[in-house]
Amino acid sequence: MTTIELRSDNAAGVAPEIIAAVAAANTGSVIAYGADPVTAQLEALVxxxxxxxxxxxxxxxxxxxxNALSLxxxxxxxxxxxxxxxxHILNSEAAATSMLGGGVLMRGVAGTDFRMHPDTLAAAFAATRWGDNHHSQPRVLxxxxxxxxxxxxxVAEIAALTAxxxxxxxxxxxxxxxxxxxxVALGCSPADVTWRAGxxxxxxxxxxNxxxxxxxxxxFDDAVADELVYRTKRAGHVTSKMRFQSAQLIAYLTDDLWLGLASVANQRMARLAAGLGDLGVGFVNRPDVNMLFAEVADEVATELERSGLLFYRIRPGVIRLVTSWQTTDDDVDRALASFAAALG
Ligand SMILES: Cc1ncc(COP(=O)(O)O)c(C=O)c1O
Incomplete structure (x- = not known):
């Protein structure tokens, strides 16, 4: 049985351009721990x-x-x-931020569409006992x-929240x-969605990806970067052969490779979601990028598994499907055929 990989984009392999960049960086010797010219080139490129x-x-x-080092x-x-x-920082990182942050607390904020909104953030602020040393004080969003x-x-939503x-x-x-x-989904620049939005x-x-x-x-904040110099080392993330990570990240950002790979993943999901919509499958989320949470009865999910479709069961009646840069049109067609058969 051939399988169709829709569990996670982490299950995908490494892009050939990135493997080639690692091989190309594998010549001679350079100074260790990020003091190398490849890492300097990465910073210039970023x-x-x-x-x-x-x-x-x-x-x-x-x-x-x-995440944990940044926060x-x-x-x-x-x-x-x-x-x-x-x-993810709240639910799936085993409180790594709290550990590295010496007890930093993480507080969840509500919001439809899985996003915080100005009113739900305002409610979280209103519920904060500012200046009361019996309570943790919000310092990062x-x-x-x-x-x-x-x-x-x-971009406007991010700017409103950060403001x-x-x-x-x-x-x-x-x-x-x-x-x-x-x-890719927003069609904006990296600057617009990050520092220009606060x-x-x-x-x-x-x-x-x-x-x-x-x-x-x-x-983008020098004071935080100065902290990171020491914290990354203490946490074991100043790797000795950093040039190979830097070479990958250079390849990733060069000639928009990162956007091209993401665009494939998003397009495959758009096709998959359109096809599933035609089959009458309900969605938990609006699949803006490469992830879809679909409402699928457990017996149907079992049939899909038998057909070779790989996905995660999130809770009874809901499965997660994720496309990646490696997902092909043929994968999407075969996944849709499996759904059509499983749904009868
Ligand atoms: C939104 C988000 N943030 C952070 C992470 C953590 O990445 P890693 O598994 O490399 O630690 C993940 C991984 O699934 C994620 O989905």
Missing amino acids: RSVFEHPAARVFPVTSGTAA SSMCPPWGAVLCHDTA SFTQPTDMGTIYS AARERGLRAHLDGARLANAI VDVVSLGATK GALSAEAIVC
């Missing part, structure tokens, strides 16, 4: 791609590390990070773009594990 002459970049090996560098131990109720449930914030946060003295962090997918620090994902355990923290 500054150009994000149109920010002072951006600083810290390659790390996982999205959890990017712990932005928040005092007595502080709180506000994020949506569905945020973190949002996931695209959200953990595959919807996106518009409201800044009024209260909070910095803004963006979990961009799939940022390329959001940029974001101070970005966890820039690459692994889900074709890299080999390479992510980056992109920092």
